Amino acid sequence: MEKMTVTFQLSLATIHHQFYSHSMIIVCVCVYVCLCLLPGGFISTVCCLILKLVSFQNVGAINFFCNYEESRGNYLVDVDGNRMLDVYTQISSIPIGYNHPALLKLMANPNNLSTFVNRPALGILPPENFPDKLTESLLSVAPSGMTRVQTMACGSCSNENAYKAMFIWYRNKERGHNIPSDEDISTCMINQAPGCPDLSILSFMGGFHGRTMGCLATTHSKAIHKLDVPSFDWPIAPFPRLQYPLEEFTRENAQEEARCLEEVEDLIVKWRQKGKPVAGIVIEPIQAEGGDNHASPNFFRSLRNIARKHGCAFHVDEVQTGGGCTGKFWAHEHWGTDDPADIVSFSKKLLTGGYYHKDELQADKAYRIFNTWMGDPSKNLFLAEVLNVIRRENLLEEVTRSGKALLNGLYELQAQYPGILSRARGQGTFCAIDICDDATRNSILLKARDKGVLLGGCGDRSIRFRPALVFKEYHVHLFLNIFNDVLAQHK
Numbered sequence: 001m002e003k004m005t006v007t008f009q010l011s012l013a014t015i016h017h018q019f020y021s022h023s024m025i026i027v028c029v030c031v032y033v034c035l036c037l038l039p040g041g042f043i044s045t046v047c048c049l050i051l052k053l054v055s056f057q058n059v060g061a062i063n064f065f066c067n068y069e070e071s072r073g074n075y076l077v078d079v080d081g082n083r084m085l086d087v088y089t090q091i092s093s094i095p096i097g098y099n100h101p102a103l104l105k106l107m108a109n110p111n112n113l114s115t116f117v118n119r120p121a122l123g124i125l126p127p128e129n130f131p132d133k134l135t136e137s138l139l140s141v142a143p144s145g146m147t148r149v150q151t152m153a154c155g156s157c158s159n160e161n162a163y164k165a166m167f168i169w170y171r172n173k174e175r176g177h178n179i180p181s182d183e184d185i186s187t188c189m190i191n192q193a194p195g196c197p198d199l200s201i202l203s204f205m206g207g208f209h210g211r212t213m214g215c216l217a218t219t220h221s222k223a224i225h226k227l228d229v230p231s232f233d234w235p236i237a238p239f240p241r242l243q244y245p246l247e248e249f250t251r252e253n254a255q256e257e258a259r260c261l262e263e264v265e266d267l268i269v270k271w272r273q274k275g276k277p278v279a280g281i282v283i284e285p286i287q288a289e290g291g292d293n294h295a296s297p298n299f300f301r302s303l304r305n306i307a308r309k310h311g312c313a314f315h316v317d318e319v320q321t322g323g324g325c326t327g328k329f330w331a332h333e334h335w336g337t338d339d340p341a342d343i344v345s346f347s348k349k350l351l352t353g354g355y356y357h358k359d360e361l362q363a364d365k366a367y368r369i370f371n372t373w374m375g376d377p378s379k380n381l382f383l384a385e386v387l388n389v390i391r392r393e394n395l396l397e398e399v400t401r402s403g404k405a406l407l408n409g410l411y412e413l414q415a416q417y418p419g420i421l422s423r424a425r426g427q428g429t430f431c432a433i434d435i436c437d438d439a440t441r442n443s444i445l446l447k448a449r450d451k452g453v454l455l456g457g458c459g460d461r462s463i464r465f466r467p468a469l470v471f472k473e474y475h476v477h478l479f480l481n482i483f484n485d486v487l488a489q490h491k
Helices: 002-019 022-036 044-054 101-108 110-117 130-136 155-175 182-188 213-217 250-273 297-309 331-335 377-392 395-416 438-450 473-490
Strands: 075-077 083-086 148-152 200-204 278-283 313-317 343-346 353-357 421-427 430-435 456-458 462-465
Touching (some): 155 213, 155 278, 155 343, 155 353, 200 250, 250 278, 250 297, 278 297, 395 421, 395 473, 430 438, 438 456, 438 473
Parallel strands (some): 278 313, 313 343
Antiparallel strands (some): 148 353
């Protein structure tokens, strides 16, 4: 009975993913209604939930409903009681697993009730302990060379406001001061230059930085994110497409990275000539949503130098890579440089959003970087405890061990199933592998879930692995055994 429940849910998820339309939703709802009438009520829970939600919300992306109270550690439980090894963790956003005892204890502490009950407008009325809590949490893991942090609610608003900070910095640099002219003030109110300058941000093909308007102009991973939404004429550089295994294509990959870097410089010059100077460059240390695309440390160091040379701010988007999943707290630490960026944005595993920045990118006036909440103090409370757990349990070392086991296992499966798998790659447990085609990839994801493993896709045909930091070597071997069984069905 349990097997049938899971299989049915997965079939519906496939319908939603591949054929979603209003008519298909009607069909799916009708199917659910009929199945709800079957004796035993073995899928009545999920039926009722879908029927409730579909009446007022698009349900096309929903995989299944979860029972978070019963979920523990690396295991996610669905509403029918099926327990799954979660190697995707809410799109890489669960740092130390579900219902970690340290966080439950934090919630039970009556001294924390006020922090959870009241959500202040932090920009104007922060709580008295806010400076101390920021020091204890976010500032204790600040990237090299950064002593300032601006909190936000999510990854998109973190990047959106980081872009604003870069534009403000660039215009003040152009003016030589931070006092706008009367013309600046009057023209900005009607969306005209010079008050609204025609500046740009350079991004990379395959990048993902969010779905808000500014971020969307720098997102180039999937058409569904951008379709029908107006955007800015900003430069888009190619991201290196490395060949694997890396050791066999050293010369070719170096040439590919050199080509991309040359194109970056050409685009900066071209956009300056167009009257749309590049105020900043934004890049992910590993392009996640776009297909887990990697580049060498030398590529990023060279890109950083190009930004300096042309007077552009350099923004490293660590929303998905930050928090320890690569074996270092920040993925840019693998580059081996003391001055990696001017801005580093974060969210997901850090539970709150925001960005670190150099002193010169500090907002020059009140309300320039601002919204009502500007984050949530309760998330800083959680993060401080997460960091305690990471240090106490040496989880970065755990990630390095587990990541090595995971990548070696993927290499072995890749050799065993060369017609299905290719390009295994990763840092820490932040790993991925390519599948021969999109249809096979989707089938593998569904069959793995049917066998109790939750995975995620990215790019055109990749599977990405995003376990929590508490994912141990024995979890790796559990996963690899199930993954092998799934692949054997496609051989």
